[in-house]
Amino acid sequence: MIVRTRFAPSPTGYLHIGGVRTALFNWLFARQHGGQFILRIDDTDVARNVDDALAPILAGLQWLGIDWDEGPGVGGPHAPYFQSQRADGYRAAAEQLLASGHAYRDFATPEELDEERKAAQAAGKAFLYSRRFAAFDDATAARFEAEGRKAVVRLKMPREGALVIDDAVRGRVEFAWEREQDHVIQRADGSCLYHLASVVDDHDLDITHVIRAEEHLSNTPRQAYIAMSLGYELPAYAHLPLVAEPGSRTKLSKRKLAQYLKNQDFRRVMEHGQAIASRIGMPADADTFNPVIVDFYRAVGYLPWAIDNYLSLLGWSFDDKTEFFCREELIEKFSLGRINSSPASFDPKKLWAVQDHYQATLSTDEKFVAMLPYVVKAGLVADPPTDGQAATVRRVIEASGDRLKVAGDILSYADFFLVDEPELDPEAVAKRLATPGVRQHLEAFATALRAVKVFELQPLEEALKATADAAGLKVGDLVHPVRVAITGRSVGPGLYDCLAILGREASLARISRALPLCG
RNA sequence: GCCCCCAUCGUCUAGUGGCCCAGGACGUCGGGUUCUCAAUCCGAAAACCGGGGUUCGACUCCCCGUGGGGGUACCA
Numbered sequence: 001m002i003v004r005t006r007f008a009p010s011p012t013g014y015l016h017i018g019g020v021r022t023a024l025f026n027w028l029f030a031r032q033h034g035g036q037f038i039l040r041i042d043d044t045d046v047a048r049n050v051d052d053a054l055a056p057i058l059a060g061l062q063w064l065g066i067d068w069d070e071g072p073g074v075g076g077p078h079a080p081y082f083q084s085q086r087a088d089g090y091r092a093a094a095e096q097l098l099a100s101g102h103a104y105r106d107f108a109t110p111e112e113l114d115e116e117r118k119a120a121q122a123a124g125k126a127f128l129y130s131r132r133f134a135a136f137d138d139a140t141a142a143r144f145e146a147e148g149r150k151a152v153v154r155l156k157m158p159r160e161g162a163l164v165i166d167d168a169v170r171g172r173v174e175f176a177w178e179r180e181q182d183h184v185i186q187r188a189d190g191s192c193l194y195h196l197a198s199v200v201d202d203h204d205l206d207i208t209h210v211i212r213a214e215e216h217l218s219n220t221p222r223q224a225y226i227a228m229s230l231g232y233e234l235p236a237y238a239h240l241p242l243v244a245e246p247g248s249r250t251k252l253s254k255r256k257l258a259q260y261l262k263n264q265d266f267r268r269v270m271e272h273g274q275a276i277a278s279r280i281g282m283p284a285d286a287d288t289f290n291p292v293i294v295d296f297y298r299a300v301g302y303l304p305w306a307i308d309n310y311l312s313l314l315g316w317s318f319d320d321k322t323e324f325f326c327r328e329e330l331i332e333k334f335s336l337g338r339i340n341s342s343p344a345s346f347d348p349k350k351l352w353a354v355q356d357h358y359q360a361t362l363s364t365d366e367k368f369v370a371m372l373p374y375v376v377k378a379g380l381v382a383d384p385p386t387d388g389q390a391a392t393v394r395r396v397i398e399a400s401g402d403r404l405k406v407a408g409d410i411l412s413y414a415d416f417f418l419v420d421e422p423e424l425d426p427e428a429v430a431k432r433l434a435t436p437g438v439r440q441h442l443e444a445f446a447t448a449l450r451a452v453k454v455f456e457l458q459p460l461e462e463a464l465k466a467t468a469d470a471a472g473l474k475v476g477d478l479v480h481p482v483r484v485a486i487t488g489r490s491v492g493p494g495l496y497d498c499l500a501i502l503g504r505e506a507s508l509a510r511i512s513r514a515l516p517l518c519g
Numbered sequence: 520g521c522c523c524c525c526a527u528c529g530u531c532u533a534g535u536g537g538c539c540c541a542g543g544a545c546g547u548c549g550g551g552u553u554c555u556c557a558a559u560c561c562g563a564a565a566a567c568c569g570g571g572g573u574u575c576g577a578c579u580c581c582c583c584g585u586g587g588g589g590g591u592a593c594c595a
Contacts, residue, residue, distance in 0.1 A: 175523075
């Protein structure tokens with residue numbers, strides 16, 4: 001048997017982090033078994049602007065390296081891969097269900113149904129439709145139609161016995177048929193609903209394993225009923241634990257962003273991203289740009305594999321200690337059997353740590369390629385950059401080392417080397433420059449700088465230490481004022497690196513500019 | 520209301536009856552190193568939801584609570 005899995009997003013305009021986890025697990029399972037991963041678009045409901053709403057989803061998956069063997073853009077033997085274009089198949093299935101007596105036309109109005117529902121609830125019982133307006137033959141149907149009623153097609157669920165499924169994650173799960181409602185599968189206008197469409201497609205696309213979030217577990221009986229009634233073989237099911245909110249067990253949702261921002265870690269990640277976005281002139285409106293959406297990470301400059309690796313650990317583990325996997329290892333080691341069944345909450349801090357880990361493995365060249373576009377977009381260099389500017393960026397990357405956690409971080413390290421007169425942080429000035437004696441020390445250091453023969457790390461360090469010694473200062477007491485004078489702020493790469501990158505002329509100019517502010 | 524699922528440090532998790540007075544990771548705290556920050560090194564605090572069983576022995580199995588979550592749509 002060839003394993004075939006699928007990810008079936010609705011075109012909503014964004015790729016949700018929980019959706020990615022589902023896609024990733026489907027993809028991993030298919031790749032591991034040498035099978036196929038299919039992307040199908042569940043657009044039965046949203047008819048307009050599908051292209052626009054789909055683009056971010058496709059782009060997000062591509063960016064993450066989750067490639068699909070059949071689906072939009074690549075086609076395949078089961079095309080089309082859009083539910084909106086497969087309606088004929090659903091209608092035929094509804095016909096078949098009607099003909100075989102597994103479904104019926106129902107003429108009840110929503111109000112009549114609602115009344116029954118409420119009565120059942122008031123009685124503390126599960127709602128079970130009386131089938132009062134069901135038409136099992138044409139004569140009855142004609143009578144209802146004469147009353148001006150319109151029919152939908154409902155499933156005629158069994159009212160005894162039970163469905164037992166063997167879920168790959170949860171094991172044996174049993175559902176009593178009598179608790180299942182006669183769900184509508186086709187509207188009066190002939191359009192078909194999700195459950196029918198999904199089952200028909202999974203069968204037509206030869207899907208062998210349905211791997212999806214736990215929210216669908218309760219949907220399984222009616223889908224299984226549809227499948228069995230149509231004579232399909234049931235796929236294997238695996239219901240993944242929900243990806244929950246930071247610090248909670250509730251399903252992560254884009255809508256509740258305001259609430260997540262009360263979570264300190266989440267807010268920190270958000271603000272860090274917004275700062276980068278605003279410097280590259282990217283709209284950072286929280287609706288389209290936030291840590292629940294994959295685009296956020298791409299825009300800010302996270303590494304796609306860091307996201308994948310982090311997400312793989314949400315509900316799955318290989319053993320008690322391995323956390324980092326390259327793509328091949330993850331494909332090899334992944335297994336449905338080791339998926340957890342309890343919800344896993346999305347932890348921005350842990351993602352950050354995983355990103356940090358992978359970022360640290362990058363070479364200067366790799367960082368340069370990823371970071372240069374940010375500097376260009378922020379207008380810090382010409383487009384294209386001059387050779388000198390590119391060289392400066394490269395040196396800043398080297399000097400900054402581990403301080404650059406995501407590609408966008410280059411902005412807050414490169415800017416003061418690339419602008420003529422960086423702004424001075426008032427707090428840093430107050431703390432490091434405006435204290436008594438600093439002016440004199442800076443002047444002494446300026447003199448020493450003029451005398452430095454080769455403007456490189458070693459001689460610079462010697463010059464600074466000599467100046468400090470002569471003045472009876474600790475190295476730090478001189479380093480801090482110099483740093484603020486030349487970079488405008490109190491944190492940054494090593495001071496000697498800063499001086500070397502700036503060069504003699506700029507360093508001296510910045511020191512003299514700072515002198516009036518000194519105590 | 521009814522149905523289903525879930526329950527180990529703050530978080531992600533290991534644990535499939537004795538190896539566990541519960542292991543790893545992130546985070547937190549303390550310390551070392553350091554010109555700041557970052558990194559790094561060392562160390563610490565931190566959990567089996569409760570109650571009953573079963574068993575020589577339960578984190579592990581069963582039952583009941585409690586708590587959390589999902590579903591219950593002519594949404595997907």
